[in-house]
Amino acid sequence: MICMTYNFKTNGIDLTQNQLTILGNFLLSLNSKPDVKIIYRGESIENLKLKLNICEHDNLLDKLNYFIFKIGEKGRVYQEKYYQMLKSKNIFAIDDTSERFLKHIFNKINHVIKTSKNPEIINFKKYNSSFVDYFSDKNNSQDFIRSFETLPKSNFLKVRDYYLEFLHRVGFLGFYLNTFFVSTTPSKKIAQEFTKNGDIIFVSWRSMERSIIKKTIADHNLPVIKKNIFSYQKEFSVKGALFPQDIIGFIDRSQNIFHVNPNLFNYPELIDYMIKYGIPTDQSEFGSIVNETNYSGSVIRDGNVINDNHKNNF
Numbered sequence: 034m035i036c037m038t039y040n041f042k043t044n045g046i047d048l049t050q051n052q053l054t055i056l057g058n059f060l061l062s063l064n065s066k067p068d069v070k071i072i073y074r075g076e077s078i079e080n081l082k083l084k085l086n087i088c089e090h091d092n093l094l095d096k097l098n099y100f101i102f103k104i105g106e107k108g109r110v111y112q113e114k115y116y117q118m119l120k121s122k123n124i125f126a127i128d129d130t131s132e133r134f135l136k137h138i139f140n141k142i143n144h145v146i147k148t149s150k151n152p153e154i155i156n157f158k159k160y161n162s163s164f165v166d167y168f169s170d171k172n173n174s175q176d177f178i179r180s181f182e183t184l185p186k187s188n189f190l191k192v193r194d195y196y197l198e199f200l201h202r203v204g205f206l207g208f209y210l211n212t213f214f215v216s217t218t219p220s221k222k223i224a225q226e227f228t229k230n231g232d233i234i235f236v237s238w239r240s241m242e243r244s245i246i247k248k249t250i251a252d253h254n255l256p257v258i259k260k261n262i263f264s265y266q267k268e269f270s271v272k273g274a275l276f277p278q279d280i281i282g283f284i285d286r287s288q289n290i291f292h293v294n295p296n297l298f299n300y301p302e303l304i305d306y307m308i309k310y311g312i313p314t315d316q317s318e319f320g321s322i323v324n325e326t327n328y329s330g331s332v333i334r335d336g337n338v339i340n341d342n343h344k345n346n347f
Contacts, residue, residue, distance in 0.1 A: 035060055035071065035236065039284065039291035044098055048293065055301045056293060059281070062304050063238055069308065071281070072217040072269055073224035074106065074235040081233060086327045094285065094292070097233070101283060102294050102314070103322050104331070106235055106275040108213035111328050127213045127273055127332060130189055132178055138196050138208075139177045142168040145206045153262050154203070160260035167256040180253045191246050192255070198270045202262050213332065214270040223266055231287040237279045238308070239269060273332040278311030 041048045041056065048056065063069055081087065084107075087096045125134050145154065146168050158165045167173055184192055200207030201214040208214075217237065218224055224234050247257050261268075282293040296312045307313070323331050 035281075035291070039289055041291045041293055043282075043293045043295045043298070045095065045292075052293075052298050055298050058301070059297060059304050059307070063308060066308065068240050069238055070219045070241050071236060071238050072219050072271075073221045074215065074217045074237070074275065075224040075226070075228035075232060076106070076235065077228065077232045084327055086325060097283065098292055098295075100322065100326065101235075101280060102277050102296060103316065104319060104326070104328075105277040105280060106215060107328060107332060108215050108273060109210060111213070111274075111330050111332065124211055128190065130181075130193070135178045135181055135193070136174060138193070138200065139168065139174045141200050141207060142196065143171060143174075145200070145203050149203075149206055151206075157260070157262045161256075161258055164256040164258055177255070180255050183253060184249070188246065188249050192250055192253075194272060195246060195250060195258075199258060199262065201270055202268055213273055215273070215275055217269045217271050217275070218267045219269065220267050225286070228286060234284040234286065235275055236281045236283065236291075237271075237275050238281065239271065239279075241269070273334065276311060276334060277316075278314050280312075 041053065043052065060071075063071060078093070081097065082093075085096065085100045087093060125131075125137070146158065146165055149155075181189060181192065197208055197212075198214065201209075201212045201216070203209075217235075217239075219241070221234065228234060250257050277294070277296075280294055281297070282291055284291050294312060296314050297307070300307065300313060303313075319331070
């Protein structure tokens with residue numbers, strides 16, 4: 034549960050008693066749902082300034098309120114500098130189901146397993162012998178690709194993402210510069226460990242229901258991860274972005290202020306709807322706002338379908 038000792042503000046103004054009641058009801062409703070958890074993401078002020086093109090003379094918190102609740106927090110590949118570094122080769126669309134991408138995933142996992150001396154990778158290998166044996170053998174590359182051909186269409190991306198999440202968590206050796214995942218954790222303490230006192234912690238929520246995807250993977254003779262890398266971080270990899278509709282607010286650690294998404298207060302009678310579908314947000318100016326930042330593109334969610342787009346295309 035979010036600590037109620039913060040100084041709560043929205044658009045830089047202290048919450049009214051009515052707004053505090055709405056926020057409290059929203060959090061209580063979240064907490065009452067066993068399959069839903071609040072998740073946190075720590076981010077440095079310097080990274081946010083770079084991503085959002087915030088200048089030194091700008092009012093930082095005003096700009097964060099302006100950008101975060103309009104465009105959200107996106108995966109690394111949507112940042113201009115990473116896009117320019119990668120656009121000649123390994124940029125993949127968020128819904129890419131090509132044989133080329135599957136081969137890239139297999140080869141990346143193979144490379145990580147065979148070359149990394151990281152103690153976390155070494156420890157991971159101890160607990161995941163079947164996974165390691167499978168991806169260590171390059172002869173399994175075509176088997177990996179063929180296995181996807183037999184998957185139900187509804188599970189294709191879920192299985193692909195299962196392996197991509199591993200590469201995302203690995204870091205530089207994995208799916209790092211070109212990742213469209215955003216790292217979060219249900220532990221605020223862990224999120225704080227990735228920040229300094231003056232940094233920001235995003236607060237969102239997600240359903241923690243994991244589908245029967247592991248069973249689907251095993252049924253198609255693909256390897257399942259028994260114990261994930263960096264398991265102590267309790268990472269929950271969010272695909273594409275923390276959409277503004279899913280952000281409750283952000284914590285300014287330097288002043289112990291919780292800046293609440295102003296859109297939360299527009300529909301106090303729709304709390305259950307918002308928890309399921311997101312906070313209704315006017316994004317009519319989304320394109321022009323993104324162009325003010327150093328993002329190279331955007332990611333769009335339409336129901337359960339997520340697509341992306343870069344200014345210069347892939």
